Amino acid sequence: MSEFKLHCFAMSGNSYKVALFLALAEMDWTPVFVDYFGGETHQEQWRQEVNEQGEVPVLEHKGARFSQSALILDYLAEATGKFGPENVREEQEIWRWMLFDNHKFTSYYATLRFLYGIKKTGETAVTQFLRERAIAAYRIVDDHLRQTPFLVAARPTIADLSLAGYVYMPEDTGLPQEEFLHIAKWKDRIRDLPGWRHPYDLMPGPTSL
Numbered sequence: 001m002s003e004f005k006l007h008c009f010a011m012s013g014n015s016y017k018v019a020l021f022l023a024l025a026e027m028d029w030t031p032v033f034v035d036y037f038g039g040e041t042h043q044e045q046w047r048q049e050v051n052e053q054g055e056v057p058v059l060e061h062k063g064a065r066f067s068q069s070a071l072i073l074d075y076l077a078e079a080t081g082k083f084g085p086e087n088v089r090e091e092q093e094i095w096r097w098m099l100f101d102n103h104k105f106t107s108y109y110a111t112l113r114f115l116y117g118i119k120k121t122g123e124t125a126v127t128q129f130l131r132e133r134a135i136a137a138y139r140i141v142d143d144h145l146r147q148t149p150f151l152v153a154a155r156p157t158i159a160d161l162s163l164a165g166y167v168y169m170p171e172d173t174g175l176p177q178e179e180f181l182h183i184a185k186w187k188d189r190i191r192d193l194p195g196w197r198h199p200y201d202l203m204p205g206p207t208s209l
């Protein structure tokens with residue numbers, strides 16, 4: 001039996017943050033497919049047995065269950081000694097970027113992708129609003145990456161893995177990707193890390209609706 005189990009599905013960028021950690025760190029892990037589009041995370045039994053918050057990713061390790069990707073990444077860094085901070089200042093910076101990611105960088109982009117790129121709602125006031133917010137967050141990250149190869153250090157940390165959740169997803173979201181040159185180079189640097197794999201190759205389940 002694998003040391004780690006990750007409840008996830010291919011199109012979940014939040015799950016990819018954790019799957020990417022496990023792949024890059026060469027951990028012994030197994031994905032457990034969650035039928036999100038079939039409503040599994042809304043089922044009472046799933047919520048009771050897996051996550052009362054109704055979300056993936058959920059990581060199982062040594063009989064305990066963890067949810068919230070940032071917390072899981074922090075747990076994994078601590079448990080494995082990989083991709084974590086080397087001092088308190090770095091730890092603070094990692095959390096500053098992971099919180100920004102959860103509130104803005106991933107959050108607006110993932111919701112835009114879900115509506116515009118996956119459900120194909122077409123352009124609406126909501127997608128316009130989400131795109132504006134996503135672009136504002138992307139500009140901040142792009143500007144930051146002008147000065148540094150990875151978000152908080154010269155090496156990749158869990159902050160990079162958190163923000164990388166959705167950046168390799170192929171769906172068109174109408175974001176002007178050509179504007180974000182430093183994000184593009186950062187994506188290449190992460191893609192070049194040994195063990196990197198695309199989300200759709202790492203996690204099970206459909207890759208379109």
Ligand SMILES: N[C@@H](CCC(=O)N[C@@H](CS)C(=O)NCC(=O)O)C(=O)O
Nearest residue numbers: 012013014054055056057068069070
């Ligand atoms: N802040 C959470 C977000 C997790 C999240 O939104 N997961 C999505 C899949 S990518 C989900 O399970 N959503 C369930 C729902 O909204 O009903 C994290 O980083 O783990």
